[in-house]
Amino acid sequence: xxxxxDRAAELLAAAQNLIIVTxxxxxxxxxxxxxxxxxxxxxxxxxxxxxxxxxxxxALRFLPGAEEVLAALGEVTPDLVIAVDCxxxxxxxxxxxxxxxxGAPLINLDxxxxxxxxxxxxxxxxxxxxxxxxILDWLPRLGGCLxxxxxxxxxxxxxxxxxxxxxxxxxxxxLGKAQRLVEAGAPLSxxxxxxLLTKPFADLRLWAExxxxxQMEEGVIWAAIDRQTRDRVQATDNGDAGLVSFLVTAExxxxxxxxxxxxxxxxxxxxxxxxxxxxxxxxxxLGGGGHVLASGATIDGPLDVAIGRALPLLxxxxxxxxxxG
Amino acid sequence: xxxxxDRAAELLAAAQNLIIVTxxxxxxxxxxxxxxxxxxxxxxxxxxxxxxxxxxxxALRFLPGAEEVLAALGEVTPDLVIAVDCxxxxxxxxxxxxxxxxGAPLINLDxxxxxxxxxxxxxxxxxxxxxxxxILDWLPRLGGCLxxxxxxxxxxxxxxxxxxxxxxxxxxxxLGKAQRLVEAGAPLSxxxxxxLLTKPFADLRLWAExxxxxQMEEGVIWAAIDRQTRDRVQATDNGDAGLVSFLVTAExxxxxxxxxxxxxxxxxxxxxxxxxxxxxxxxxxLGGGGHVLASGATIDGPLDVAIGRALPLLxxxxxxxxxxG
Numbered sequence: 001x002x003x004x005x006d007r008a009a010e011l012l013a014a015a016q017n018l019i020i021v022t023x024x025x026x027x028x029x030x031x032x033x034x035x036x037x038x039x040x041x042x043x044x045x046x047x048x049x050x051x052x053x054x055x056x057x058x059a060l061r062f063l064p065g066a067e068e069v070l071a072a073l074g075e076v077t078p079d080l081v082i083a084v085d086c087x088x089x090x091x092x093x094x095x096x097x098x099x100x101x102x103g104a105p106l107i108n109l110d111x112x113x114x115x116x117x118x119x120x121x122x123x124x125x126x127x128x129x130x131x132x133x134x135i136l137d138w139l140p141r142l143g144g145c146l147x148x149x150x151x152x153x154x155x156x157x158x159x160x161x162x163x164x165x166x167x168x169x170x171x172x173x174x175l176g177k178a179q180r181l182v183e184a185g186a187p188l189s190x191x192x193x194x195x196l197l198t199k200p201f202a203d204l205r206l207w208a209e210x211x212x213x214x215q216m217e218e219g220v221i222w223a224a225i226d227r228q229t230r231d232r233v234q235a236t237d238n239g240d241a242g243l244v245s246f247l248v249t250a251e252x253x254x255x256x257x258x259x260x261x262x263x264x265x266x267x268x269x270x271x272x273x274x275x276x277x278x279x280x281x282x283x284x285x286l287g288g289g290g291h292v293l294a295s296g297a298t299i300d301g302p303l304d305v306a307i308g309r310a311l312p313l314l315x316x317x318x319x320x321x322x323x324x325g
Numbered sequence: 326x327x328x329x330x331d332r333a334a335e336l337l338a339a340a341q342n343l344i345i346v347t348x349x350x351x352x353x354x355x356x357x358x359x360x361x362x363x364x365x366x367x368x369x370x371x372x373x374x375x376x377x378x379x380x381x382x383x384a385l386r387f388l389p390g391a392e393e394v395l396a397a398l399g400e401v402t403p404d405l406v407i408a409v410d411c412x413x414x415x416x417x418x419x420x421x422x423x424x425x426x427x428g429a430p431l432i433n434l435d436x437x438x439x440x441x442x443x444x445x446x447x448x449x450x451x452x453x454x455x456x457x458x459x460i461l462d463w464l465p466r467l468g469g470c471l472x473x474x475x476x477x478x479x480x481x482x483x484x485x486x487x488x489x490x491x492x493x494x495x496x497x498x499x500l501g502k503a504q505r506l507v508e509a510g511a512p513l514s515x516x517x518x519x520x521l522l523t524k525p526f527a528d529l530r531l532w533a534e535x536x537x538x539x540q541m542e543e544g545v546i547w548a549a550i551d552r553q554t555r556d557r558v559q560a561t562d563n564g565d566a567g568l569v570s571f572l573v574t575a576e577x578x579x580x581x582x583x584x585x586x587x588x589x590x591x592x593x594x595x596x597x598x599x600x601x602x603x604x605x606x607x608x609x610x611l612g613g614g615g616h617v618l619a620s621g622a623t624i625d626g627p628l629d630v631a632i633g634r635a636l637p638l639l640x641x642x643x644x645x646x647x648x649x650g
Contacts, residue, residue, distance in 0.1 A: 165490050166522065168514045172507035175500050182497035189493035197491065201541050201575045211533035216526055250526045275514065 005141055007121035008107050012142075015080035017047045019073070019099050022084045023091040024053045025238065028160025028195045031056055033084035033109070033131040035065045036153030040135065040144045041082075049076070053093035057238060062194055063156060064149040073098035080104055083119070085131040085157075087112040087289050109134060113280070114289040126291075129169045132157030136177055148185030155186035160195050163245060168275045168293060196242070206235035207243055210258065214247070219318030220311065221253035224303055226261045240270075245294075248272040255279060255318040259307055262298070267306035270296045277320055282313045330466055332446035333432050337467075340405035342372045344398070344424050347409045348416040349378045353485025353520050356381055358409035358434070358456040360390045361478030365460065365469045374401070378418035387519055388481060389474040398423035405429055408444065410456040410482075412437040434459060454494045457482030461502055473510030480511035485520050493600075524564070531560035532568055535583065539572070544643030545636065546578035549628055551586045565595075570619075573597040580604060580643040584632055587623070592631035595621045602645055607638045 020037055022030040030052065038048045055071030056063075073095045081099040083106060086092050092099070099106070108119025111134055113126040128134045132154040139146070158178060162170050165178070182188050199207075210225045225240060240258055247256035254277045260268045269286070271279035273293045280292040286309070288297020299306050345362055347355040355377065363373045380396030381388075398420045406424040408431060411417050417424070424431070433444025436459055438451040453459045457479040464471070483503060487495050490503070507513050535550045550565065565583060572581035579602045585593045594611070596604035598618045605617045611634070613622020624631050 165513070166517050170513055172504045175504035175507060175513075179497045179500035179504060182500060188490070188495055188500075192491050197574050198576045199574055201546065201577045204536075204539065204546075204572070204575050208533075208536035208539050211529075212537050214530065214533050221526065221529075247529070249522045249524050250529050251523045252526045275518075 001126055002117055002122045002124050004121045004123065005138075008123055009141070011080055011105050011107055011121050012046075015046070015078075017049075017077070017079045018082060019049045019051060019076055019078040019080075019102075019104075020082045020084060021050075021073075021086075021092050021095045021099055022052050023086045024093040026052050026057065026060070026085075027238075027241070028060060029130045029132055029157035030085045031060045031063060031066070031069075032153045032155075032157030032160070033135060034069065035063050036132055036135050036150050036157070037082060037084060037109070038065055038068075039147070039150045039153065040139065040142065043144050043147075043150075044142060049073075049078070051095045051099075053095050058236075059194060059198070060156070062190075063153055065153075070095075076102050078102055078104045081106040082109060083107070084109045084135075085112075086110055087114050088116040089118040109138075112289070113291055114284070129167065129174055130157040130161035132161075133174065133177060136181075146180065146184040151181040151184035151186035152191070155181040155188065156191050156195060159188070159191050163242075164192050164196055199239070200236055202233050202235045203239035205233040206230065206239040207246075209233060210240060210243060216250065216253055217311075218315045219253055220255045220257065220314045221247045221250045222257040222259065222307070222311070222314070223247060224259040224261075224307060226303055227263065227265075230261070244270040244272045248274060253318070254320070255314050257310065257314055259303060259310070261301060261303050265301045266298050267301045267303060268296070268298045269306065269310055270294075271314065273317060277317055279314070279317050282310070282317050285313055286310060326451055327442055327447045327449050329446045329448065330463075333448055334466070336405055336430050336432060336446050340371070340403075340429075342374075342402070342404045343407060344374045344376060344401055344403040344405075344427075344429075345407045345409060346375075346398075346411075346417050346420045346424055347377050348411045349418040351377050351382065351385070351410075353385060354455045354457055354482035355410045356385045356388060356391070356394075357478045357480075357482030357485070358460060359394065360388050361457055361475050361482070362407060362409060362434070362460050363390055363393075364472070364475045364478065365464065365467065368469050368472070368475075369467060374403070376420045376424075378420050384519060384523070385481070387515070388478055390478075395420075401427050403427055403429045406431040407434060408432070409434045409460075410437075411435055412439050413441040414443040434463075454492070454499055455482040455486035457486075458499065458502060461506070471505070471509040476506040476509035476511035477516070480506040480513060481516050481520060484513070484516050489517050489521055525561055527558050527560045528564035530558040531555065531564040532571075534558060535565060535568060541575065541578055542636075543640045544578055545580045545582065545639045546572045546575045547582040547584065547632070547636070547639070548572060549584040549586075549632060551628055552588065552590075555586070569595040569597045573599060578643070579645070580639050582635065582639055584628060584635070586626060586628050590626045591623050592626045592628060593621070593623045594631065594635055595619075596639065598642065602642055604639070604642050607635070607642050610638055611635060 051070040105120035244258040283295030286297035376395040430445035569583040608620030611622035
């Protein structure tokens with residue numbers, strides 16, 4: 001944890017033209033943070049260009065300002081770059097490369113414990129459930145105030161990163177913050193419906209096909225999806241989101257994993273643990289990152305080789321070997 | 326809505342020995358209300374016997390006091406009966422019959438809009454998301470205060486009836502109440518885990534097998550499960566709970582159905598609709614019942630015949646033909 005409020009305030013005081021970027025394959029917290037902070041900074045009189053590689057996923061286009069987000073950054077000359085919800089500089093993708101090329105200072109705002117503190121100023125607080133919660137904490141220091149647009153964006157990150165208050169990280173204070181955001185006009189039910197409770201039929205078929213491969217061994221439940229199946233059901237890029245959280249509901253399994261063969265043949269892996277267990281270290285051991293209870297990594301395929309590499313580590317994690325290290 | 330606080334207070338002032346009962350096939354709100362109110366009344370110096378036909382389901386036995394709940398009532402002589410979360414007197418089952426036989430007055434505490442106001446005093450507020458929320462509202466009038474046991478029981482009803490804050494009944498005030506309950510010591514994450522996020526691996530396999538049969542036609546998404554498959558995966562009786570709600574998340578389908586072949590060869594059908602559509606009438610047409618958005622029926626098999634009978638009605642419902650009737 002490193003929260004350099006003063007250093008960030010200095011950088012911001014000297015800046016008029018901001019670029020805000022977030023991570024590739026953006027989720028609700030990424031886009032919620034990007035747009036929430038955009039509206040805050042505009043309230044404070046700054047000019048803001050929001051960008052994320054590939055643009056805003058369809059399910060998040062209901063957020064106010066989504067239509068302004070650039071899917072690619074050309075040559076830019078900002079006074080300041082703010083990266084939100086990025087654990088390391090590489091997560092910003094091409095947008096980060098373009099922003100860095102400008103030579104502008106960078107504020108790194110994030111809540112991942114694995115954050116590499118890559119900013120000129122770092123606002124990194126792993127105790128927050130989402131990067132949007134951290135923005136809400138920042139708001140009074142900035143002299144900003146909640147409006148419906150800001151509240152809607154910030155609640156979206158809070159809802160998606162906690163699966164609507166279902167994760168272990170949700171405290172009374174988080175519920176109190178959610179209450180404030182709803183009071184400020186954020187439509188909780190609509191956010192939940194759009195981000196967590198609606199999926200294309202093709203994605204539902206992806207779930208069906210993936211679940212059909214489910215196996216359990218020594219406390220690890222896992223499922224895998226290959227390219228052929230993904231192509232056949234024509235699921236969206238993010239179609240298996242939530243599946244690994246679903247698997248970890250199996251009462252016999254403290255640890256869950258989903259393995260997904262990407263178009264380039266590499267294997268994307270998502271891990272989840274029940275409270276008291278640690279899959280963060282498994283991800284790190286495989287060159288990935290994340291949290292104790294939710295992490296991921298991408299390694300070389302083919303599928304069976306990747307599974308063979310990850311499975312022993314996951315089984316160790318399922319034995320609760322977190323306390324040893 | 327009929328909230329007779331004063332009449333209830335009079336009945337309570339005259340009573341020392343209470344029986345509290347709730348509905349058959351009790352859910353989290355039923356048991357949470359039963360035990361939450363038991364601890365409140367004991368705090369107020371009353372003797373309390375809690376009862377529910379068949380006892381407390383395993384998933385809810387973590388609640389404080391669950392071991393005291395009687396699974397059957399013999400001859401009893403209470404001063405006062407309190408029925409919680411029961412829409413009508415029949416919902417109390419045999420426990421209600423025994424309690425009524427005593428001739429004691431009855432407080433009917435409930436949040437169902439369809440409540441028949443069967444009490445000597447009625448505390449019925451459909452604006453509350455759960456009966457436990459209504460008990461929390463009652464608490465200051467009673468002069469009671471929250472402790473960890475009471476808060477745990479009350480939060481359980483709030484979590485299960487809102488699927489952990491996912492229903493559109495959840496307001497800022499509800500989040501504020503949840504915050505108070507967590508501050509009083511209620512373990513939100515444990516409650517969510519135990520009531521909503523844990524299923525036996527065998528049930529997860531039932532989901533996998535059932536989802537593998539998923540089809541969609543004319544706005545209706547459905548899946549079916551036969552006896553052989555159920556037997557093979559050895560799922561629990563209630564193993565497909567939640568599956569039809571999962572299906573209705575498909576964005577192209579306003580209507581969802583799950584067909585399950587029972588041991589006697591009859592077909593149990595669960596229906597769900599998105600807001601604005603009506604599967605209640607479909608269930609009624611097939612001899613079943615329920616609500617506009619959630620209903621069910623049981624008809625003769627075999628599976629394909631039952632599906633063939635229900636599907637045209639479901640397709641009509643998916644066209645939004647509710648407005649016609």
